[in-house]
Amino acid sequence: MLVVLVLILLPLIGAGLTAWGRSDRVNHRVTLLVGIAHVVASLYCLISQQNPFPAGWWLAVDPLASFFLVILSHTFLLVSLYSPGFLKRMAGPEYEPSKRLFYPGLNFYLLANTLVLVVQQFALIWVVLELTTFSLVPLIFFYRSRESLEAVWKYLFLVSLGLIFLFVAVLFLGVSAQGAADYTGLVVSRMVSAAPQLNPFWLKASFIFALVGLSAKIGLAPMHPGDVDATSNAPAPVAALMAGSLRSTAVLVLLRFYQVVAPTKVQPFAQKLLIFAGLLSLAVAAVYIWRNRNYKRMLAYSSVEHLGIISVGLGIGGVALLGALLHLLFSSFGKAALFFMAGNIHRSYGSREVERITDLIRRLPWSALVWAIAFFYIVGTPPFGIFFSEVFVLKGMIHGGNWVSLCLFLALLMVSFIGMSRAVLRMLQMPEPGTSTLTVANPERLNLSHVLGLYAVAVSVPLALLQPAALFDCLHTILAGFGAKL
């Protein structure tokens, strides 16, 4: 039960203390302590595979929840380590109101996301998923500029519209269970047990609405614009949180619906839908990455691309499902590193336009190094983790004989890769007009953000190569739950 207290009550206490506290240093320490305790509790859940709640309850830490808890808490810890440096740079009085809300917002975000992961009742999942949106509003609005206000408005509006679709999905799921299971239950485990008796018509309708509704939160096309605007206009640590953990949380909700669909005749339909949504997202991301001139928007579209890969992997099933889950974990590392470096670049150049970033290697040598490594990481270069997860997805497509999807998948990945390379290499190498010397007055020094970025990309290598038993046992249990065969 101590684990439950740490996972749920500690972020709540953290939110309360940081809202009450006036010192940034104390608030940071409280948030960091909450983050460390959350990581320890999440790892304990992953390793022990014990659900501290009675079976059939509205709360549970099942293998799926424990895997996603690790992604959430790890990203949160990285962000809470990065945040003091970021807040120190935001020195003006105009940032004071935002700074007061920053740490309470982070803690509340952790609480809301943890609740989404451990709640097992579909209607309650909908309620707490709305809380994750509320928790992000003050964080996205940090700069209090017109762009951030527009981003907040669009995010709030589009995600809330998406959540209306999700509620329709929950209603239809309930209707599909009428006469088959304990209707008022709507508890995941009970619904999975009763899955073969569910009405296929309503179950199909429920899955369609769930996918469309959650697309706004996950960042899948065509509901991605709100998410892209918010991610690209939020401060670096918030963007890292959104790209690294919020989208995974929304994917988990989609997987909860998929858990119910998997043992039924509706599964092939759901798989086709997931593959279609994934390929559509890859296509949209490829087009916008290619023509984008704003590097933060490019990173936001890169997240759409990776969620597309994950969606395709979920739809293919089998070994591709393993690839999709690993991709969720590994892309969260890469996104944190990239957004941290994007924050450093933005601070130094005061612009998000690719064309205004010149001579990055000389001006910000450490940020340029991590930026370049993180770029190679995110495009799936070996030996980084994303390479292996993409190989698993490709392997699943080849095993399943999905040749058309495979060709489209590879072609779209190639377009995104070239589009991203053009921007990243230009930023790194384009000389600053009018300068010819090789020395820079105040070269950047190594700081914590670089260490965090390097750690984030490096940690995936041993995870992918050594395949730790605790992680892969958990993943195999999840795959078995979906009936996936490797």
Place this chain on the structure above:
Amino acid sequence: MINVLTILFCLTLIYLACTTRLTAYVLILVLQGALVAGVHTLAFFGDFSWSHIVVAAAVLLVRTVIIPLFIIRIIRQLDLGHGDRTRRYHPGFLIQMSAIVVIAFLIANQLSGLASVSVIPLGAAIAGMAGGGLLIVRRRLLLAHVVGFLIIENGLFLLGIGVQAQMPWVIELAGLLDLFVLVFLMGIAINQLKSHFPEAERVELTTLQD
């Protein structure tokens, strides 16, 4: 009686298409709030429990008093009292809304052949959700978007009755709380727009695009 109330709900959608005044939109929200609270009470009349009374009272309070009062406050703060028209009246909106209502009932009728649903509440629910969406598309004032969102929410509430779904009452109350917080945040965002950019409540949000 449920059918009468849901048909009245559809008439409010027609009225929505006829008017362009923000104060009339608020009146529509009050009417719809009262109608959905009435439908909820009647739907569970035979199966009396205190939880149903609590939910109906909360629906009535949040949807007919708290949220409309909050929107009226925003209208006053934004000084939209006199020229509160969202845009010029256009008969095309009325035709589109009427078509939505007719198509919604045809869809509900088709669905009744596939599953056990209440046709009239379901038709009204689909019309409400599509009508709210149409308002968001047709009107560019941000406050009109909030009203459109609330009309979709009202439609959603009727959908639960239409497909004969019954949520635990705690969830219904939590959903209402979510709705209130959401409208509250949207109101703050609109006020921020006004205070940061005085002309902004009438402009389109198009700074962020690819």
